[in-house]
Amino acid sequence: MDSTNDSITVGVRCLGDRDIPRYQTPGAAAFDLAAAADLVVAPGQLALVPTGLVFAVPDGHFLAIVARSSLPRRGLIVANGLGVLDSDYRGPADEARVLVLNYTDAPVSITRGDRIAQAFVLKVPRVAFVPLAHDDGQGSRGGFGSTGT
Numbered sequence: 431m432d433s434t435n436d437s438i439t440v441g442v443r444c445l446g447d448r449d450i451p452r453y454q455t456p457g458a459a460a461f462d463l464a465a466a467a468d469l470v471v472a473p474g475q476l477a478l479v480p481t482g483l484v485f486a487v488p489d490g491h492f493l494a495i496v497a498r499s500s501l502p503r504r505g506l507i508v509a510n511g512l513g514v515l516d517s518d519y520r521g522p523a524d525e526a527r528v529l530v531l532n533y534t535d536a537p538v539s540i541t542r543g544d545r546i547a548q549a550f551v552l553k554v555p556r557v558a559f560v561p562l563a564h565d566d567g568q569g570s571r572g573g574f575g576s577t578g579t
């Protein structure tokens with residue numbers, strides 16, 4: 431398979447002694463985000479895990495934060511499904527954080543440096559909304575299983 435590899439530049443500010451993120455393999459779609467602090471997530475509770483990184487994503491893009499596949503094995507999920515880091519979230523205190531939920535009934539420890547999530551940048555169009563007539567002749571197709579299982 432062949433395709434031209436797009437690449438964009440993303441500014442990153444490392445708080446403290448954090449390293450610049452990197453791709454783990456040449457073909458990795460996302461780079462990992464590591465915890466910047468030790469913490470214990472209580473059973474059934476949410477925690478915001480600091481990454482020690484501030485990203486300056488180009489306008490018209492956002493940084494998507496998702497779980498690493500291995501995260502549920504350690505009792506955690508990324509609670510907001512997909513974290514959206516906006517291009518205007520780039521001030522000195524605008525640190526990327528990972529919102530995790532401990533879905534187990536035991537405490538889960540996170541150690542500074544643990545790679546808990548991954549991130550990638552996507553282009554997103556700005557939408558200009560146009561009002562639609564209530565009935566534009568299209569008809570409703572139904573959903574939520576209307577085509578069968």
Ligand SMILES: O=c1ccn([C@H]2C[C@H](O)[C@@H](COP(=O)(O)OP(=O)(O)OP(=O)(O)O)O2)c(=O)[nH]1
Nearest residue numbers: 495510512513514515516519525526527528529
């Ligand atoms: O998983 C996430 C999600 C968001 N953010 C940061 C970047 C994002 O730009 C900002 C606001 O996120 P969002 O708009 O999703 O949050 P909100 O709940 O709508 O709050 P706000 O009123 O701050 O927009 O928080 C993270 O660091 N991690």
